[in-house]
């Protein structure tokens with residue numbers, strides 16, 4: 456069994472040594488008696504106290520006073536885990552935290568494994584699996600948008616939606632049973648239409664949740680923006696300007712950036728993941744070639760491509776650079792912003808010439824905008840950011856309150872969709888309901904695996920082992 460519901464578990468709930476105070480958590484039936492053996496309270500004790508209160512006490516290491524602490528007491532079921540539990544607030548010394556844990560373990564507790572507190576909350580029905588995963592997302596949320604997705608999932612909005620889907624699938628199963636019951640009689644089934652309509656409706660719901668993954672993934676991991684173009688265009692200079700720090704090496708040597716560099720930045724409340732890439736060119740250098748391969752891979756995964764050109768270079772170089780970018784760009788799935796860099800170096804007439812080159816080489820419809828900037832002086836960067844936020848807002852707005860942001864959930868939805876699609880085809884082929892039921896069962900299983908209606912040790916192990924100890 457991956458999650459052990461037995462025993463009293465303890466772990467630090469905060470990172471020791473980085474603040475004024477730390478918290479040590481303890482949970483499980485009988486844990487308050489353990490606390491009483493470890494903390495000398497000024498008045499009363501933990502095990503006979505009500506939940507929802509805080510008590511002052513002292514912890515001794517042998518005869519020596521280790522620390523003065525505050526103990527928050529929670530009573531089953533009104534706690535995070537659903538069990539009796541306590542949070543001991545002490546001073547944020549690594550030594551104090553380790554000593555308190557050691558003494559707790561000497562007195563009947565054991566160290567918790569990764570995610571074990573949240574695992575218990577799941578086992579005790581305080582959270583379903585999707586909500587438990589939202590706890591991890593909430594902790595790692597870095598901006599308003601990803602926070603909103605995690606909070607909605609934690610509050611159960613997402614789980615309700617999945618429950619609605621499950622109910623629909625159960626309804627389909629019930630209708631199929633009905634067919635089965637009447638199959639002996641020669642009843643012409645109006646219900647077959649009803650069944651098909653219900654399957655279609657459910658498929659549509661699953662598919663719209665699946666579509667929201669693009670937005671959800673962008674919110675969680677940052678909207679991927681690749682900075683691509685010929686060598687020396689100023690790609691790394693732009694990355695540094697966007698980050699406000701010297702992250703990437705900049706030099707006049709063509710082919711400076713070999714490996715791709717990725718950094719997250721919050722702009723206008725949205726998380727962006729900028730990817731600086733190796734300049735695209737024919738190269739005989741093995742390492743540079745590998746870098747260019749990576750570049751092309753990253754380019755294909757980006758939502759937005761910033762195609763960068765050095766506007767001070769020759770017309771032929773600009774034309775070649777542009778074609779290099781376009782040949783690796785997918786207009787159906789990506790947005791393209793052309794950046795004419797080094798505006799500080801050229802005379803304004805040249806901008807017109809370059810614009811003409813672009814218009815003659817590229818179908819206008821695939822370009823979101825053409826901006827003249829100077830990554831070096833900062834000219835035009837504000838406008839670029841405004842542009843990015845506008846495109847990014849389009850990418851993350853789904854019109855749906857519920858957004859799938861977790862790859863495991865997306866895969867389960869996709870499997871459920873495939874199984875239900877087979878049911879749909881079976882209905883059309885007039886297969887008998889008993890032949891359809893296996894696919895329907897699978898479809899239900901996959902939806903149920905998201906919230907933990909059905910789960911295996913493998914699924915639980917995968918989820919909770921990714922948590923830190925103490926969560």
Ligand SMILES: Nc1nc2c(ncn2[C@@H]2O[C@H](COP(=O)(O)OP(=O)(O)OP(=O)(O)O)[C@@H](O)[C@H]2O)c(=O)[nH]1
Pocket residue numbers: 685686687688689690691692693704705706707708709710711712713732733734735796797798799800828829830831832
């Ligand atoms: N005048 C001017 N020079 C710039 C500008 N942006 C970049 N540069 C210069 O152009 C040269 C190349 O800049 P990088 O940022 O290294 O270019 P890159 O596209 O990352 O080049 P690779 O990594 O080699 O592909 C450096 O000398 C920069 O200082 C700009 O806006 N104006």
Ligand SMILES: [Mg+2]
Pocket residue numbers: 690691692703704705711712731732734
């Ligand atoms: Mg570079």
